[in-house]
Amino acid sequence: MNRLVVTVLGIVAAVGGSAVVFIGINKLFDLTEERYPLYSAIAGGLLSGGVFYLLWGNRMLESPVLVTILAIIIGAALGYALGIFEPSTQRLAVGIGGGAALGLLLGIFAADSSGEGETAIAGILPSIDPVGIIVGILIGAGLGFLIWVISGRKPELMIPRMAMGLALGWLLGAWMAAELTGSRAEALIVAVVLGGLVGAAAGGRSRPDQVRRADIALGSRKYIFLTPALVFVGAALVIPLLRTIWLGFLTGNPRELTWTGLTNYADIFSDPGIIDFSGAGDIIGSRLFWLAVFLLVVGTVVGRVLGQRVGTGFSVNSGSLSLLTGGVILFGFAVFTAIRGTIPNNLWWIFSVIIFAVSLGLAVAVLADRARGENIAKSLIFLPMAISFVGASVIWRLIYVARPPQDPQTGVFNSLWVMLGEWSNSGLAKTLVSLVLLAIIAALAYLAWRGWQAEANAIVAGSAAIIVVLGWLVFRFLGPGLGGFETSEVTGEIVAAPVLFIQEGPWNNFWLMVVFIWIQTGFAMVIFSAAIKAVPEDLLEAARIDGATESQTFWRVTVPQIFPTIGVVVTTLIVQTLKIFDIPKVMTNGNFDTQVLANEMWERAFTQLNFGLGSAVAVVLFVAVLPVMAMNIRRMQRERLG
Amino acid sequence: MTTTETKTTQGVLTSRRPLGNRIYRFLRSIPTWFLWVLVILWTIPTFSLFVNSFRERDAQRGSGFWNALSDGGNGYDFPTLDNYREVLFPDVGAGVGNALLNSASIAIVATIIPIAIAAFAAYAFAWIDFRGREWLFIATVALLAVPSQVALIPLLSAYSNGVAWTIPVLEKTVTLFPDLDLSGQIPSVWLTHTGFAMPFAIFLLHNYIAGLPKDLFESASIDGADHFTVFWRLVLPLSVPVLAAFAIFQFLWTWNDYLIALTMIGGNRANLPGTIVVASLAGEFGAREHLLTAGAFIITLGPLIVFFLLQRFFVRGITAGSVKG
Numbered sequence: 001m002n003r004l005v006v007t008v009l010g011i012v013a014a015v016g017g018s019a020v021v022f023i024g025i026n027k028l029f030d031l032t033e034e035r036y037p038l039y040s041a042i043a044g045g046l047l048s049g050g051v052f053y054l055l056w057g058n059r060m061l062e063s064p065v066l067v068t069i070l071a072i073i074i075g076a077a078l079g080y081a082l083g084i085f086e087p088s089t090q091r092l093a094v095g096i097g098g099g100a101a102l103g104l105l106l107g108i109f110a111a112d113s114s115g116e117g118e119t120a121i122a123g124i125l126p127s128i129d130p131v132g133i134i135v136g137i138l139i140g141a142g143l144g145f146l147i148w149v150i151s152g153r154k155p156e157l158m159i160p161r162m163a164m165g166l167a168l169g170w171l172l173g174a175w176m177a178a179e180l181t182g183s184r185a186e187a188l189i190v191a192v193v194l195g196g197l198v199g200a201a202a203g204g205r206s207r208p209d210q211v212r213r214a215d216i217a218l219g220s221r222k223y224i225f226l227t228p229a230l231v232f233v234g235a236a237l238v239i240p241l242l243r244t245i246w247l248g249f250l251t252g253n254p255r256e257l258t259w260t261g262l263t264n265y266a267d268i269f270s271d272p273g274i275i276d277f278s279g280a281g282d283i284i285g286s287r288l289f290w291l292a293v294f295l296l297v298v299g300t301v302v303g304r305v306l307g308q309r310v311g312t313g314f315s316v317n318s319g320s321l322s323l324l325t326g327g328v329i330l331f332g333f334a335v336f337t338a339i340r341g342t343i344p345n346n347l348w349w350i351f352s353v354i355i356f357a358v359s360l361g362l363a364v365a366v367l368a369d370r371a372r373g374e375n376i377a378k379s380l381i382f383l384p385m386a387i388s389f390v391g392a393s394v395i396w397r398l399i400y401v402a403r404p405p406q407d408p409q410t411g412v413f414n415s416l417w418v419m420l421g422e423w424s425n426s427g428l429a430k431t432l433v434s435l436v437l438l439a440i441i442a443a444l445a446y447l448a449w450r451g452w453q454a455e456a457n458a459i460v461a462g463s464a465a466i467i468v469v470l471g472w473l474v475f476r477f478l479g480p481g482l483g484g485f486e487t488s489e490v491t492g493e494i495v496a497a498p499v500l501f502i503q504e505g506p507w508n509n510f511w512l513m514v515v516f517i518w519i520q521t522g523f524a525m526v527i528f529s530a531a532i533k534a535v536p537e538d539l540l541e542a543a544r545i546d547g548a549t550e551s552q553t554f555w556r557v558t559v560p561q562i563f564p565t566i567g568v569v570v571t572t573l574i575v576q577t578l579k580i581f582d583i584p585k586v587m588t589n590g591n592f593d594t595q596v597l598a599n600e601m602w603e604r605a606f607t608q609l610n611f612g613l614g615s616a617v618a619v620v621l622f623v624a625v626l627p628v629m630a631m632n633i634r635r636m637q638r639e640r641l642g
Numbered sequence: 643m644t645t646t647e648t649k650t651t652q653g654v655l656t657s658r659r660p661l662g663n664r665i666y667r668f669l670r671s672i673p674t675w676f677l678w679v680l681v682i683l684w685t686i687p688t689f690s691l692f693v694n695s696f697r698e699r700d701a702q703r704g705s706g707f708w709n710a711l712s713d714g715g716n717g718y719d720f721p722t723l724d725n726y727r728e729v730l731f732p733d734v735g736a737g738v739g740n741a742l743l744n745s746a747s748i749a750i751v752a753t754i755i756p757i758a759i760a761a762f763a764a765y766a767f768a769w770i771d772f773r774g775r776e777w778l779f780i781a782t783v784a785l786l787a788v789p790s791q792v793a794l795i796p797l798l799s800a801y802s803n804g805v806a807w808t809i810p811v812l813e814k815t816v817t818l819f820p821d822l823d824l825s826g827q828i829p830s831v832w833l834t835h836t837g838f839a840m841p842f843a844i845f846l847l848h849n850y851i852a853g854l855p856k857d858l859f860e861s862a863s864i865d866g867a868d869h870f871t872v873f874w875r876l877v878l879p880l881s882v883p884v885l886a887a888f889a890i891f892q893f894l895w896t897w898n899d900y901l902i903a904l905t906m907i908g909g910n911r912a913n914l915p916g917t918i919v920v921a922s923l924a925g926e927f928g929a930r931e932h933l934l935t936a937g938a939f940i941i942t943l944g945p946l947i948v949f950f951l952l953q954r955f956f957v958r959g960i961t962a963g964s965v966k967g
Contacts, residue, residue, distance in 0.1 A: 003740065007747045014751045014832060018758065026870040058817050176812050221869040222770045229763030229840055230782070235819075236837020237785050240793035240800075247795060254799065360680070367677040377681045379953065383688065386949035386956075387942050388898030390917040394924055394938035395687045398694060398707075410706045412686065443665065450666050459670065518684065523960060530961045579789040582900045586921045598901075601791050606905065611795055618792045629787045636780045 025224050032217045036208070037083030044079020045072045048102055060111050060124045067109045074101050078199070086207050092159070095203015096196045103195020107188035113180075126175045126190050127182030136173015140166040160204030167197035241622070247615035254611050264616035272341065273595065279338040286338065292330035299323030302461065317555050319461025326465075329355055337506045342595045343620075346578060349513055349596065353577045354570055356517045361524025361569070366554065368525075369532055378529065382522035389519070389582035396515045397587065400501035414498040420483030425494050430477060437474050441467050458551045505593035512594055515583050520576070524569050531565035532558060571628050578624055597621050688942075695939045696721035699932035725936035738919055738937050745915040745941070747828055749897040752835035753889050759836065760843030761851075761885065765873050767844065768852035769859055779848070785841040794905050797834055801825040801906060826910035834902050839895075843888055846962055850884035851877060887959035890952050894945050916941035 031039035049072035056064035078098030085091050113123030144165020148158055174190045208216065248264055250257035268274055283289050303320030307313055314320075332355075336348035364381050368374045384392060401411035409415040423429035444463040451459030476482040486497040501511045535558055543553045581598035588594045590603065597617060605614025690707040697710055701718040713720035730739040767779045804821030808814070824830040854877065862872045878885075900917045907913050920937040923930055949956060 003743055007743050010828065011747055011751050014829070015754050018755055022758070022762070030868065030870065057820050172812075176809070176814055180814075217868065222766050222772045225762040225766035225770065225869070225873075226778075228759045229844060230778075232759065232833075232837040233782055233785065233840045236797065236834060236840070237788060237793055240796035241788065243796040244792045364677060364680060367673055371674060371677065377677055379950075380681050380685050382953075382957075383946075383949065384684065385960075386894055386945040387688070388900065388917050388945070390898070390900050390921045390924075391938045391942040392687075394920060394934055395691045397924065398690055398935070399687055403703075408705055410703065412690065412706065415706050446662075447666065447670070450662075462672075518687065521684070526957050526960055530957075575787050575789070579791060581791075582917075582921075585900070586924055589925075598789070598791055602794075602901075602905070605795050606798075606908075611799075615795055618789075618795070621789045622792045625787045625789060629784050632787060633780055633784045636783065640776050640780065 022224075022228070026221075029217055029220045029224065032213045032220075033210070036213055037080050040083030041076045041080035044082070045076030048072065048075025048078075052106075055106075059121055062109045062111050064109075067105060070105055071102060074098065074105065078102075078202070082203060082207070088204075088206060091203045091205075091207070092200060093203070095199040095201075097199065099195040099197070099199015099202065100192050101195070102199070103192040104188065106195065107184075107191030110187045110191065112184070122180065124175075124180050125182040125184065125187040126178035126180060128174070128186045128190065129178050132173045132177045133170075134173070136169040136171075136177070137166065138169070139172065140169015143168060156206060160201045163197050163200035163204055167194060167201060170194050170197055244615045244618050244622075247611055248619045249612075250615075251610075251612040254609055257612060260612065264613050265620075267613060268616055268620065274600065275339075275341040275343045277339055279340060281338075283334055283338045286334050288330050288334035288337070292327045292334055295323050295327030295330060299327055316559075317461075318458035318551060322461065322465060325355065325359065333510075336509075340506060340593060342597055342600050345509055345593075345595060346580075346597050348509060349516070349580055350574055350577045352510065352513045353516055353520060354573050356513075357520040357524045357573060358566065358569060360517070360521045362528050362566075364521065364525045365528035365532055366558075369529065378525065381525055384519045385522045385526075387519070389515075390586050392515050392519055393583050393586035396511075396518070397502070400511060402498040402500050405496040405498065409496070409498055411498075411501075413501060414484065417484040418496045418498055421481070421485030421496060422483070424477060424481035424483050425485060434474050434477055437470050437477075441470050441474075444470075456549065456551065502587060503592050508588070508592055509594050512583055512587055515587075516577065516580060520573060524573070527565060527569050528562060531562040535561045571631065575625055575628055579621060691935055691939055691942075695725055695935035696723070697932075697935075698722055698724065702932050702935065725933055726940070729933045729936045729940065738916060738940055740912070741914055741916040741919040742940065742944075744828065744913055745897055745917070745944075748831050748835070748899075748903065748915055749893050751832045752839070752896040753892045755832065756836045756839040756843050756892060757885055757889055760840060760847050760888075761878065761881070762873070763840075763844050764847035764851050765869075765877055767848050768854075769872075769877075770869060779844075783841050783845045783848075786845060788841075790838050790901065793834075793838075794902075798825060798905055801830045824906075826907055826913060828907070828913055830906040831903050834906055835892075835896050835899070838902070839892055843892070846888050846891075846959065847881065847884055849962060851881055854880055883955070883958070884962070886952070887955045887962065890948060890956045891959040893948065894956070897945060 028039060028042055031042075049068060052061065052064075052068045052071040055061050056068055061067050075098075078094070078101075081094045081098065082091060085094055110124050111121055112125055114121050141162065142165070144162035147165060148161035151157060151161065170190075171194055175194070178190075247257070249259060249261060251260040251263060252258050272278070299320050299322075302323060303314045303316070306317060306320065307315035309315075329352075332348070332351045336344055336351065364377070368377045371377070387395070398410075399412050400414075401409075402414050403409050403411075409418050423433055444467050448460050448463035448467070451463065473482065484497045484499060485494055487493070488495055500508075502508055539557050539561070540553055543557045548556065579598050580596055581602065584590055584594050584596050584599050585602070590596070590599045597620060601614050601617035601621065604610045604617060608614075693707040693710050694702050697707075697713060697720055698718045701710075701713045701716065701720065704716075710720055731737070763782075767775060800819050802821075802823070802825035804817060805819040806815050806817050809816065824833075858876060858880075859872060862876055867875070897915075898917060899915075900921060903915050904918055907915075907918070916937075920934065920941055923934050923937055
């Protein structure tokens with residue numbers, strides 16, 4: 001229970017605190033128009049308090065609590081005075097006086113070096129150095145003049161702008177550039193002058209009239225509204241990104257990094273664990289490759305032939321496209337099982353996830369559209385999107401699990417696989433299964449024939465494809481046998497041989513991808529479904545009246561309409577898949593040849609504490625998304641800037 | 643016209659080859675079967691986890707989930723809540739109960755704060771005119787695609803050691819972010835999630851808020867309402883649908899997150915969220931393997947409830963912002 005209370009309190013504090021700060025600042029700027037002195041007092045108190053608080057945080061103050069409270073009071077008084085007084089000489093005097101008071105406070109309480117070892121405080125008392133001061137004043141005067149010129153050379157702004165520039169120059173030359181070994185007296189002089197200059201900058205401006213106060217009330221909002229978001233974006237993304245790029249050029253342990261140029265990148269690209277071309281020669285020799293070539297050729301021929309029939313050069317339809325897709329898939333797998341390493345793994349992930357998630361997602365979206373039970377089907381396909389990658393990995397481990405050969409298999413995949421092996425070795429089951437398969441083949445052949453008569457190419461192609469696959473199954477089944485079994489060399493007995501889905505490379509990579517495909521198909525489906533529903537009904541109706549078949553309507557009308565959506569889904573999937581981390585981490589932790597870039601980065605940086613190399617891997621990831629970023633930027637430019 | 647034609651053709655065919663036609667029509671419906679086969683395939687994994695989480699350890703190891711109903715005959719209890727009891731409470735087993743509190747704490751705060759901050763920014767980008775607005779917006783939203791990996795190392799060292807900057811030439815060091823010893827603490831995860839969520843949140847909310855009717859803002863400003871009042875009284879109530887969409891998206895995202903919590907909390911066991919505790923259960927093969935099912939189901943339960951109750955909003959968030967990086 002105690003933990004529960006702490007948790008709830010933490011939540012309330014975080015949310016409430018943020019709300020109070022934001023609303024408070026808005027309310028503060030609401031005061032400008034009607035109650036300017038109050039606004040000015042609060043703003044003055046907050047500003048000077050904030051500066052002293054920063055000094056406190058940097059351990060530059062003695063008795064910091066008291067000093068910060070005093071600073072808030074003086075700042076508020078100064079702000080209130082400036083909120084009331086009108087005549088410019090009075091304002092300037094008040095400003096310089098108040099500023100000097102703050103400077104005096106700083107001078108008196110500026111930390112002197114003290115303590116030793118752990119508690120040592122480096123003092124900040126400056127020793128006066130004429131050269132530094134002169135250079136500082138010159139820089140400051142130049143800076144002030146420059147700001148004044150840039151801001152439109154208004155005579156009434158001359159004094160405050162110059163004072164502001166001089167204050168900056170003085171701070172730089174007399175304090176920050178100085179040796180910090182001075183005396184209290186020196187610190188007092190430097191601080192009072194600094195405070196006076198800042199005060200002059202504040203007091204040198206005339207009291208804003210009604211119009212300018214309304215301007216402040218209105219103009220401040222964009223800063224108030226944007227600052228929190230931009231601070232978070234800057235602090236959590238932009239600055240860390242720049243720092244990571246910088247760290248990529250360094251090496252050594254996190255405490256003392258040294259420059260090493262491009263060594264980290266050279267290390268990455270010469271590491272055979274990360275990219276290894278030595279298997280590339282095997283691609284030509286692999287069965288997958290030739291099967292891929294075969295499918296691509298047949299797909300092209302089918303497309304050409306059907307295309308000539310309807311008078312276009314190449315017909316995009318279910319038949320030609322499924323053959324070509326099959327060819328591309330096999331080709332990709334032939335390449336990625338031969339060229340190994342972290343980077344090829346990542347590319348393989350992107351390749352598989354895009355092809356399978358997009359095609360399955362599109363298929364479900366089309367089939368479910370206006371089907372009975374559409375919502376249930378879509379909900380169930382979409383459900384894995386809600387499950388964490390960790391949960392999904394655990395779920396799929398259960399599906400993939402391989403028990404010892406003598407035990408019953410508890411994973412769905414291995415259970416089926418071993419059962420198939422048992423059937424292969426029993427005459428009766430073998431005959432029965434083969435007969436069933438042959439019956440299905442016969443039915444499909446009939447379907448193909450009827451489809452041919454009706455000129456429904458999709459039916460012909462689909463049936464033909466399934467017939468080929470089933471025929472191959474029958475052949476394997478009757479011939480060498482199929483399924484998870486092996487003949488023991490010693491006893492000649494037949495024993496079960498489950499597949500180690502997670503451990504056996506390189507195909508284990510694909511079994512990990514299946515988990516992600518399982519999740520992302522729902523994503524693709526939802527997007528495609530929305531796009532399909534947005535296709536104007538008139539267009540479809542017109543196509544039907546012109547005598548187009550369902551399949552023609554789909555390929556000629558719907559697909560071109562949702563083409564931009566396919567682009568959006570693909571780019572999103574690329575970005576998502578590129579940084580895939582959880583699934584390999586939980587399922588294999590990158591072992592068994594399943595390493596991916598994100599896990600490589602994590603291990604280098606946080607397990608081996610090699611920040612340089614880890615950062616370099618992260619930069620590789622970043623460079624890989626740059627094209628997607630560029631595309632997004634181009635698209636937004638077109639949409640927003642015209 | 644078309645319909646009558648189809649009817650006659652079908653009528654002719656039916657009278658000539660009745661059996662053939664019935665088979666043909668049956669086979670033509672294969673694509674619809676394909677949909678339902680896919681639905682079943684997609685559901686089996688989750689269902690098997692659900693069933694197995696109620697089975698005893700030895701029953702889980704001895705047979706597949708489809709044998710659950712015959713567990714009774716083999717001398718096992720089914721369904722049993724033992725796994726859940728064991729996995730939830732720290733004195734018995736894995737302490738997922740404690741981890742759930744951490745998950746809730748992370749997800750709730752890391753949902754509310756980004757919504758608030760992003761809503762202000764989205765409003766400013768949509769309805770406050772200032773120079774460079776379009777560019778600033780595009781630059782912010784372009785960061786959508788940046789993988790969070792690029793920010794992890796600097797963020798973690800900022801949380802554990804603070805950020806100090808040595809000014810060049812002057813050779814003085816200033817602290818930019820104090821060493822608050824945040825690494826290992828939940829606030830570090832809040833801050834990180836808030837930062838990473840910003841581009842997507844601004845993008846999603848801006849699309850909606852910018853689409854609100856212009857007249858609304860004009861009549862409000864004639865009535866003398868300032869930006870804060872307009873935002874508070876007008877924009878927030880009207881934006882509830884998109885705020886809900888983002889809230890659900892972000893809640894699931896942060897509840898399900900593994901990478902950021904693992905990096906920022908790391909070794910501090912007391913603060914680990916559910917995903918990490920379950921993942922570490924998965925890491926230790928053997929003894930407590932059976933708890934994995936119950937553990938995984940518990941951490942999935944929250945998202946599933948949110949999913950089924952608020953699916954409409956979730957879908958809207960996904961479709962509206964399909965460039966999340």
